[in-house]
Amino acid sequence: MNLTRSFILAIILGLLSIIAWELYWRSQGRVPNIDDNNNLSSIQRAKLEKPSEDQVVFIGSSRILFDIQLDLWREKTGTEPVMLAFQGASPLPTLRDIVENTEFNGMIIVGVTEGLFFSTTFDKAPPISRAQERLDHYYDRTYAQRLNHYLSIPLQKNLAFVTVADEFWDSDVDLGTLLWTQVNDERAGPKPAPFYQFEDVSLDRNVQMNERTTNDTAYANTVKLAWQDMLSGDMPPPDKESTTNYFLKYAKKFTDRGGKIILLRCPSDGWFKEIETAGLPRTEYWDSLVFKSKLPAYHYDDYPQLRNLNLPEWSHLSKEDADFFTLEIIEILKKDGILTNVKTE
Amino acid sequence: MLFNSLSFVVFLTLVLVLYYMKLFNWTNKKRMLLLASYVFYGLWNPPLVVLLWISTVVDWTAGKKLAILEDKRKRKFWLLLSMFVNLGFLAFFKYGDFLLENFTSLMNVIGFDYEARPMDIILPMGISFYTFQTMSYTIDMYYKRIEPARTFLDFALYVTFFPQLVAGPIVRAKELITQFYNEKRATANEFIWGLFLLTIGLFQKVVLADTLLSGRADDVFGSKDILNSLDAWTGTLAFSGQIFFDFAGYSTCAIGIALTLGIRLPDNFHYPYAAIGFSDLWRRWHISLSSWLRDYLYIPLGGNRHGITRMYVALMLTMLLGGLWHGAAWTFVIWGALHGIYLVIERMLRSKIKIRINAWNGIILALLTYTCVNITWVFFRAREFSTAKNMIWSMFFLNEEGEKVLYMFDIVTVLIVITGLFICHWLMRNTSMKEVAQRTNQWVFGVFWAILFFLIVISQGSGEQFIYFQF
Numbered sequence: 001m002n003l004t005r006s007f008i009l010a011i012i013l014g015l016l017s018i019i020a021w022e023l024y025w026r027s028q029g030r031v032p033n034i035d036d037n038n039n040l041s042s043i044q045r046a047k048l049e050k051p052s053e054d055q056v057v058f059i060g061s062s063r064i065l066f067d068i069q070l071d072l073w074r075e076k077t078g079t080e081p082v083m084l085a086f087q088g089a090s091p092l093p094t095l096r097d098i099v100e101n102t103e104f105n106g107m108i109i110v111g112v113t114e115g116l117f118f119s120t121t122f123d124k125a126p127p128i129s130r131a132q133e134r135l136d137h138y139y140d141r142t143y144a145q146r147l148n149h150y151l152s153i154p155l156q157k158n159l160a161f162v163t164v165a166d167e168f169w170d171s172d173v174d175l176g177t178l179l180w181t182q183v184n185d186e187r188a189g190p191k192p193a194p195f196y197q198f199e200d201v202s203l204d205r206n207v208q209m210n211e212r213t214t215n216d217t218a219y220a221n222t223v224k225l226a227w228q229d230m231l232s233g234d235m236p237p238p239d240k241e242s243t244t245n246y247f248l249k250y251a252k253k254f255t256d257r258g259g260k261i262i263l264l265r266c267p268s269d270g271w272f273k274e275i276e277t278a279g280l281p282r283t284e285y286w287d288s289l290v291f292k293s294k295l296p297a298y299h300y301d302d303y304p305q306l307r308n309l310n311l312p313e314w315s316h317l318s319k320e321d322a323d324f325f326t327l328e329i330i331e332i333l334k335k336d337g338i339l340t341n342v343k344t345e
Numbered sequence: 346m347l348f349n350s351l352s353f354v355v356f357l358t359l360v361l362v363l364y365y366m367k368l369f370n371w372t373n374k375k376r377m378l379l380l381a382s383y384v385f386y387g388l389w390n391p392p393l394v395v396l397l398w399i400s401t402v403v404d405w406t407a408g409k410k411l412a413i414l415e416d417k418r419k420r421k422f423w424l425l426l427s428m429f430v431n432l433g434f435l436a437f438f439k440y441g442d443f444l445l446e447n448f449t450s451l452m453n454v455i456g457f458d459y460e461a462r463p464m465d466i467i468l469p470m471g472i473s474f475y476t477f478q479t480m481s482y483t484i485d486m487y488y489k490r491i492e493p494a495r496t497f498l499d500f501a502l503y504v505t506f507f508p509q510l511v512a513g514p515i516v517r518a519k520e521l522i523t524q525f526y527n528e529k530r531a532t533a534n535e536f537i538w539g540l541f542l543l544t545i546g547l548f549q550k551v552v553l554a555d556t557l558l559s560g561r562a563d564d565v566f567g568s569k570d571i572l573n574s575l576d577a578w579t580g581t582l583a584f585s586g587q588i589f590f591d592f593a594g595y596s597t598c599a600i601g602i603a604l605t606l607g608i609r610l611p612d613n614f615h616y617p618y619a620a621i622g623f624s625d626l627w628r629r630w631h632i633s634l635s636s637w638l639r640d641y642l643y644i645p646l647g648g649n650r651h652g653i654t655r656m657y658v659a660l661m662l663t664m665l666l667g668g669l670w671h672g673a674a675w676t677f678v679i680w681g682a683l684h685g686i687y688l689v690i691e692r693m694l695r696s697k698i699k700i701r702i703n704a705w706n707g708i709i710l711a712l713l714t715y716t717c718v719n720i721t722w723v724f725f726r727a728r729e730f731s732t733a734k735n736m737i738w739s740m741f742f743l744n745e746e747g748e749k750v751l752y753m754f755d756i757v758t759v760l761i762v763i764t765g766l767f768i769c770h771w772l773m774r775n776t777s778m779k780e781v782a783q784r785t786n787q788w789v790f791g792v793f794w795a796i797l798f799f800l801i802v803i804s805q806g807s808g809e810q811f812i813y814f815q816f
Contacts, residue, residue, distance in 0.1 A: 001782065001783045002787065003533075003534050003538060003541070003787070003790075004533060005787050005788070005791065006788070006791035007537045007541075007791070008791070009788060009791030010791045010794035014795040018799065018803075021802075021803060142388060142390065143387070144346045144352050144389055147352040147388065148350045151352060161803065163805055173803075174556075174803065175552065175800065175804040176560070179556075179557075179758065182754060183755070184754070185753040185754060187749050187752050188750050189749075
């Protein structure tokens with residue numbers, strides 16, 4: 001048996017088929033993207049092992065992740081942003097981790113999305129477990145995983161079909177997801193509305209809304225449908241008391257050692273704003289948290305210039321408006337003397 | 346390090362380049378392989394390499410002593426020392442929490458209000474494999490079945506050889522150490538065949554196990570509800586495929602990688618789902634473990650030399666311990682017990698009923714065997730007895746009212762894959778992949794290989810750990 005010919009043929013055909021696969025997905029409008037996975041967030045978390053005074057840590061959920069643009073923040077404040085906000089997650093586990101497991105005593109900006117912040121402290125519930133999984137990965141990651149991540153970066157940057165996300169997106173093009181998109185029966189119940197990726201991510205976890213979601217209303221509408229699908233039905237009631245107490249406990253520990261905490265409420269719009277206003281009214285949740293914590297707090301609705309920004313899918317700012325929001329927040333914090341080591345222009 | 350990871354691609358490329366460069370003589374090539382093996386293991390958790398070193402040093406020393414000592418008591422001491430260290434590692438790292446849990450339950454049952462804090466011991470990857478491998482060396486030395494390893498380097502490489510370090514095959518000293526004595530180079534054909542085996546192993550793991558089957562098994566076994574029969578059966582079948590493709594995939598990769606270095610490892614699977622009966626199954630499934638258990642447990646327990654009752658006891662004990670080898674939980678013990686019972690029943694029937702196997706009744710009996718195997722997989726996969734009980738209930742009482750957790754598309758996908766798996770095993774029952782490849786047109790073979798490669802690449806996966814790493 002002479003295998004050389006078979007081997008050469010397999011290599012040629014294998015490579016050609018991969019090139020064809022890549023070209024096909026590019027022709028469908030897919031572009032290479034970095035995946036916001038556990039490895040990427042672990043690199044951010046590792047920055048707090050040797051904390052420095054010029055670091056500012058962002059925690060919370062996807063709103064602060066999308067709405068604060070790190071390159072602008074770095075440029076205008078001269079501080080080094082550490083992005084530890086996670087999509088669909090509560091900031092509480094991350095705050096506890098920073099307080100308990102690091103010596104960081106700089107500034108933490110907490111993005112408050114009431115539906116997640118006040119959801120629960122139960123460690124198996126998704127808002128907590130999603131954050132905890134990211135943090136656990138930092139502690140548990142092996143050297144092989146780190147190496148795999150670094151080796152995957154050139155592939156992620158250059159190949160549109162490559163996906164190494166820990167999140168599931170219906171727009172992914174790996175074989176498993178492609179098969180999932182073929183499911184069209186309702187035997188196990190109605191299939192969830194497809195949830196397409198709407199973000200561009202850079203290696204420092206700077207997340208921006210992608211152009212397609214901003215410019216293509218139909219695409220943005222798919223994300224809106226996904227939100228409605230996810231948040232309709234029976235949701236567990238918020239647990240205001242225990243989440244507030246949990247937050248206050250760790251916030252006090254942190255401020256006692258000289259750290260600063262800022263609360264930030266990023267904008268929401270449309271149906272999202274309606275359900276938040278109805279289910280988690282500001283006076284009852286946000287105002288109560290601000291009152292009890294006595295921390296500097298910024299709600300977008302208190303600033304006319306932040307009220308009518310563009311949120312193509314109701315929950316996150318478009319890239320242009322995220323830039324604007326970031327600059328405005330920096331200005332506001334400067335005026336209030338909260339950002340003191342600000343770079344002068 | 347996982348075979349299905351980018352770091353392994355880089356690692357293997359580097360190893361192969363260094364191995365085939367004329368830079369090193371054979372001894373230095375072996376040193377390089379040994380160092381690479383430690384790197385391979387250490388990239389997961391560096392401190393646990395120390396366990397490998399201890400195991401290596403203890404069994405090397407025991408082997409050396411056993412080679413020269415004639416005094417029975419002293420020989421026994423060295424044998425027991427090796428077993429104490431290796432089984433001690435297993436007992437502490439693998440069974441520590443399990444033993445503590447059971448001790449706590451026992452205390453509570455007999456009236457003591459005792460609560461122990463879980464020790465949360467990290468399970469060193471592949472500990473069950475390399476401890477069994479090193480122990481086999483010392484036991485064989487004790488019984489004077491083999492010659493001692495010529496050098497410490499040869500022995501250390503035998504314990505640590507990276508292709509089979511963390512999930513087997515569990516190779517005997519006489520099969521592997523002797524291969525390290527003379528320089529090995531793969532021929533071009535062997536090298537390419539090794540790469541093909543690596544490809545097909547990865548295909549089994551990445552495409553079949555992780556992409557097509559694992560999610561369905563997880564959906565079903567993750568449910569707390571009483572399931573619809575179709576879901577319960579589909580989930581169990583999916584797991585039967587997943588565990589085969591996962592584990593056989595690893596073994597195939599290991600054999601292929603070793604072959605690219607010119608080293609031959611024994612087969613670990615031989616189309617087990619076409620087995621006719623359970624003796625046949627255990628000659629085909631995880632062959633290196635079942636032969637280890639036969640040689641070092643079943644036969645020393647008496648085997649079939651002391652009458653039928655003793656044989657059944659030996660069989661049951663071997664299978665119970667074999668079950669426990671897979672994991673520190675009672676569900677694994679039940680899994681082993683079921684296999685033990687199957688084997689006992691089979692031997693009882695065999696002495697009373699004589700069946701001449703032909704193609705027609707053979708496939709029926711193979712299907713019957715596979716169905717019985719699936720029942721055991723329920724206990725193997727279920728994390729808790731309540732899950733296993735619900736699953737068995739759903740499977741056998743044709744529960745049409747039960748919860749439906751799988752889409753029809755998923756059910757059809759699983760059934761297609763599993764039917765293909767069973768037919769493939771049946772057709773390949775008395776042949777081998779190499780024989781089939783030799784009969785295949787080389788262009789067709791090349792196209793087939795390219796398809797496997799393409800499917801692996803587009804499946805991508807997130808580097809899921811192999812199931813057997815945890816054993």
